[in-house]
Amino acid sequence: MRATWSRSAPRSSRPRAHSLRPGNSRVTEAPQLVVVxxxxxxxxxxxxxxxxxxxxxxxxxxxxRFHGRWDDRQGNFRTIYAGSTLLACLLEVLAGFRPDPTLALELDDIEEDDEDAAMHPTATAGEISYSWLKPRSAASATLTGRFCAVTTAESIAALRPQFVALAHLLNLHDFDAAALKDGRPRALTQSVATYLHATTELDGVTFASRHGDDLTLWAVFERAEDPSISRTLDSIEHHALSPEHPDLQAAFRILGLSWDAA
Structure with a gap:
């Protein structure tokens, strides 16, 4: 099954702005949200x-409030995150464990006392304990619903008048795809999530991961009629994760991670 794309305007948006080009009688519509x-x-x-x-x-x-990238700025609804592939999900949740080459060089310059090192060993950068896997599992589902493709050119153009001032307050150059992918100013994306939840009936947003444009992610908004699991999810299956899982091995290779043998 493939997603289909359309265009939509928020309920609270201003009336469409129309303009006439010189010598052209065609009416030009204002940008609208791209909906998948x-x-x-x-x-x-x-x-x-x-x-x-x-x-x-x-x-x-x-x-x-929850503090994920597309969580509600006002703390009134919850968001659950998904990826179009298991690898996309693993790269998202494991990226924080990546070794920092700059920090590693700085640590190498520190002279450590042998006794202190023995009593308080420093964890090796990029190593993950097997205990990380124990409480976690993978799950798949069929996702249906209508989602804003929030980093498409037309969606950005439709949202920019509402959020460019906030982007500037957050010391971002502009309200653009780079700002929406930036890992730091979550106030921006959370405010967009709150706005879309309040002004549309969309089920969430879809966007490319900041870890790679080939990784499609989904943020599903909670709605008042939702049970303990979003009504947009069906055919749920659970999958065990082990160190030998090929997608987990691929994520470790891409991120430069290894298991802590201790």
Whole structure:
């Protein structure tokens, strides 16, 4: 099954701006959101026993909000994240373990006392304990629904008037695809998520991962009528993860990771 694409305007958007080009009687529409009608298999890496379940509100931050890239800025709904491939999911959740070459060089310059090193050994950069796998599993599902392709040119143009000022406040050059992929200013993407949830009936957003344009990701918004698992997900299957899994091995190779043998 393949997703289909269409265009849509937020409910609260201004009336369409029309302009006439000199010598041309054709009416030009204002940019609209690009909408994907999803109908495909997606993957998630999460905690057992049900990776697709909404995270409990007890796991929210002290401010009552979750802090993922496309979570609600106001803390009124939850978001669950998925990838079009298992590899995409693994790269997302494991990227934080990548060794930092600059930091490694700085650590090499530090003279460490032998006794202190024996009593308080420093974890090797890029090594992951096997215990990381124990509480986690992979799951697949069929995703349906309507999602904003948020980093497409027309979606960015449609959203830019609403968010370019915020982008500048966050010291970003512009409201563009680079800003939406930036790993730091989550206030921007969270504000976009809040806006889309409030002004449209879309089920979430789809976008390319900042770890590679070939990795398609999905952020599914919780709606009032949703049960413990989003109504957009069906045909759920669970898959065990082991160090020998080929996708996990591929993620380790790409990210430069290894298992901690200790």
């Amino acid at each position: 009608d999803a109908a495909e298999q997606v993957w998630r890496v999460g905690f057992k026993s049900e990776p697709w379940a909404w995270s409990g509100w007890e796991w929210a931050g002290a401010d009552g």
